[in-house]
Structures are given as C-alpha cells and as structure tokens.
Amino acid sequence: MRTNRVKRLLLAILGAGLAALACGFAFIKNDSTGLPLRWPPGTIPVRIYPQNSNILSDGNTQASSLQAALQDPTRGWNRYLGDAQFSSVVLGIGGAGIDGNNINEVFFSNSPYGKSWDTNTLAVTTAWYSGNQRIEGDTIFNTQYTWDSYRGPLRSSQDLQRVALHEFGHNLGLDHPDDAGQTVIAVMNSHVSSAADSIQTDDVNGAQQLYGPPGIPANDNFSAAIPIVLTSVTTAWTGFNTNATKEAGEPNHANNSGGRSVWWKWTAPSNGTVMLTTQGSVFDTTLGVYVGSSVSSLSLIVQNDDVQSGVIQYSSVVFVATAGTTYYFAVDGFNEADGHGADSGGVTLNGSFTSSGGTTSSTSSITTTTTTTIPPTTGGGGGGGGGAIEGWFSGALALAWLIRWRPKK
Ligand SMILES: [Ca+2]
Ligand SMILES: [Ca+2]
Ligand SMILES: [Ca+2]
Ligand SMILES: [Zn+2]
Numbered sequence: 001m002r003t004n005r006v007k008r009l010l011l012a013i014l015g016a017g018l019a020a021l022a023c024g025f026a027f028i029k030n031d032s033t034g035l036p037l038r039w040p041p042g043t044i045p046v047r048i049y050p051q052n053s054n055i056l057s058d059g060n061t062q063a064s065s066l067q068a069a070l071q072d073p074t075r076g077w078n079r080y081l082g083d084a085q086f087s088s089v090v091l092g093i094g095g096a097g098i099d100g101n102n103i104n105e106v107f108f109s110n111s112p113y114g115k116s117w118d119t120n121t122l123a124v125t126t127a128w129y130s131g132n133q134r135i136e137g138d139t140i141f142n143t144q145y146t147w148d149s150y151r152g153p154l155r156s157s158q159d160l161q162r163v164a165l166h167e168f169g170h171n172l173g174l175d176h177p178d179d180a181g182q183t184v185i186a187v188m189n190s191h192v193s194s195a196a197d198s199i200q201t202d203d204v205n206g207a208q209q210l211y212g213p214p215g216i217p218a219n220d221n222f223s224a225a226i227p228i229v230l231t232s233v234t235t236a237w238t239g240f241n242t243n244a245t246k247e248a249g250e251p252n253h254a255n256n257s258g259g260r261s262v263w264w265k266w267t268a269p270s271n272g273t274v275m276l277t278t279q280g281s282v283f284d285t286t287l288g289v290y291v292g293s294s295v296s297s298l299s300l301i302v303q304n305d306d307v308q309s310g311v312i313q314y315s316s317v318v319f320v321a322t323a324g325t326t327y328y329f330a331v332d333g334f335n336e337a338d339g340h341g342a343d344s345g346g347v348t349l350n351g352s353f354t355s356s357g358g359t360t361s362s363t364s365s366i367t368t369t370t371t372t373t374i375p376p377t378t379g380g381g382g383g384g385g386g387g388a389i390e391g392w393f394s395g396a397l398a399l400a401w402l403i404r405w406r407p408k409k
Helices: 064-073 160-172 201-211 396-404
Strands: 005-013 042-048 084-090 104-109 119-128 134-138 139-142 235-240 262-267 272-277 285-291 299-304 317-320 326-333 346-355
Touching: 005 299, 042 064, 042 160, 104 262, 119 160, 139 160, 160 201, 201 346, 235 262, 262 346, 272 285, 285 317, 299 317, 326 346
Parallel strands: 042 084, 042 104, 104 139
Antiparallel strands: 005 119, 119 134, 119 139, 235 346, 262 326, 272 317, 272 346, 285 299, 285 326
C-alpha cells in the first residue's frame, strides 16, 4: 500500500569508527509498515555535479571517484545488486541539485538546501519515499572539508569514494548498523573509519536483502520447489525471490497478481497442524499453500496476504495437514500494479508443526482453516534494530531538517 511521500535525512559523521565482531546490517524503514525502503527493480539514475576536475591521489577525479562508488566492476555497489543498477551521468562542475524533484543528484555545497552543516558532518543523503519504495535520494558533500580519493588509513583530507560508498548505501536503503546496536566492520557504520575503505561483507548482505544477489533463485519454478523438513521444531528457511517469475498457469497467491514467486515443498510426517509465516522477509509478501502435481492444476489449501491489511504486511497461515501428503508453499511479493511488478528481496519462511499423532491417512479430505492474525513481535523487517532513525537527527542541522521531515503529497 502506498502512503504519503516522506523524507528523511542521513548523515555521514567524521570520526573514529568502532570495529568489533557480530553481524547486522540495518535498513531505513517505513515506520508504518516496518518494512525496508528500496528502489523498484531496474535502473537507479544518478546525476553527478563535481566540485572541480582536479586529479586526486588515486588518479581519479571527483566525478570518476563518485562513479566508481556506484558502478565500478570491482569497487562499486552495482556488482552486488541482483535486480537494480545505478546508472550515472556527470553534469556541470559546480552544479547543484533540487530537493523533491524525484531526481537523484550528487553535488557539493556549503549550505545544503539552505541549511547549515552540523559539526563534523561530511555529507548527507535525503531519503524521499512513498510506501515501501524509494523515490529520491540526493547526496550533498560538505565543501568545508577538503576532498581527496584514496584507500587505507584516513588522512587529513577526506576520502570522497569511501564517504560516497556510505552515502550511496543510504540511497539504496541501508542504515547504520552501529546505530542499530550492531558491532560490525561496515562502510555503512555511522562514522568514517580506516577499517572500511570499501564495501564489506555486512554491507553486501544488507544490500542483497533488498535487491537480491545477481541471478534467478533456484526455487523459482514449482517443479524446483525446495524440499523442507518440518517436524515439531519451529524452523525458518531463507532465500530470495529477486528475479523470480510467475509461470504459465500459476495461480494468484492471496488473490494478488504477484509475479515473483518461489516455492518450497513439505510432506507431512503425521497428521497435525502447521503454522507458516513470512515474518522477517524484507518486503510485502503473499503466501499460498497448495496440493497438486503441476503448477497449473493446484488445489488451494490456505492463503494470506497481510497479517494486518496494509500495516503488517507479512503473511501467516494455519492449516491441518494429513500424513503423507505433500504440500507446496509459494511465497510471492505483493504487486501493486504500479508497473514495477511484485515486491522482492530476502524471503524468510517460518514453520511450526504440531503433530496430532496419527500417521495413517485414513481420509483423503483436507481440512482448511482460516488465516490467523498474529501480533508482530518486531517491526517485521530483517536485520538491525529499530530506533536508529532518530539517531540521525542530532545537532542543529538535524533539527532544521526535522522540520522538513513531513509528509508531502
Ligand atoms: Ca533531487
Ligand atoms: Ca516462480
Ligand atoms: Ca502482504
Ligand atoms: Zn550515514
């Protein structure tokens, strides 16, 4: 479901970063749905306005260093993204962007959109979104700092490419893992550091939850459903529906056209009750449970779109299983018919099974139950904790921006 256009501001802060162990990328989320924001599949256009054309320490210009952070085949974000790619053009030196014009612009300024820079802020990225979808992200670099381009330990001048990797990660929808209570080495941590001069594993994992890894998932087709074991213990299976497809004859799941379904299959070890949810998936899912031997001749057992319509957008079903019967579980993304197809990204499917003891299929009839409504135990998004968003709004600049952080239609 779409809601109002909203903007947030993300800051890159100058200072020493923390490096330790753990895992946990974080996302910029839609507060209403608890789900991450991301660009729709396809091209993410970016306009770059360099400050100058000087040759920097690593041989780059500002323009080529910024472009490398977006799309260099060994250093940029693009190589990790399964269904979206930055595409940049370099425009006039000294040019500036416009806030709220639905165009992604990268430029340098001593007063970003008329505001004063907060102390120690290197750069900002705006985060306009609508529903769960990013619609604009401008990145502005602080001209009060001297910008160079280099790897390794931090120097007195700032490493443009390192800060750009961070800011463009915000553009993709990533938040600060350290602000979310995580202790990982990541270019997305809130402070620039010597520990991460390039995209790190945690950064990649976060980006791929949103945009998937390159390629098509192995369980795209019904016939390639991944067999799973579910006895009595609550179990979770993960994957991606990025670049998945809808097959000819495939039913709509939860009465939505979808279009990026992935499949699992499970044979009931005994009679009993199964509960499935897609909680932890990073997008608005649909879920269907079927029996049948081909994708075009399935019998529906139970299906669900949202636990709470438009608010808690993961899916949850309960059904009574018969010993020896094979059930097919389809997870698809909700399709808003906005031209972007079904939502996609990291999928989590959780299952629990309560055996009623019988192992004899004394009846061939299948009992269905209605879907359940389960209160969320978290915001519903994967990775990272909540509460980080307010962390961006410290200091004078942030307060100024906070006033501008308004729904706009
Ligand atoms: Ca803009
Ligand atoms: Ca499929
Ligand atoms: Ca849903
Ligand atoms: Zn940041």
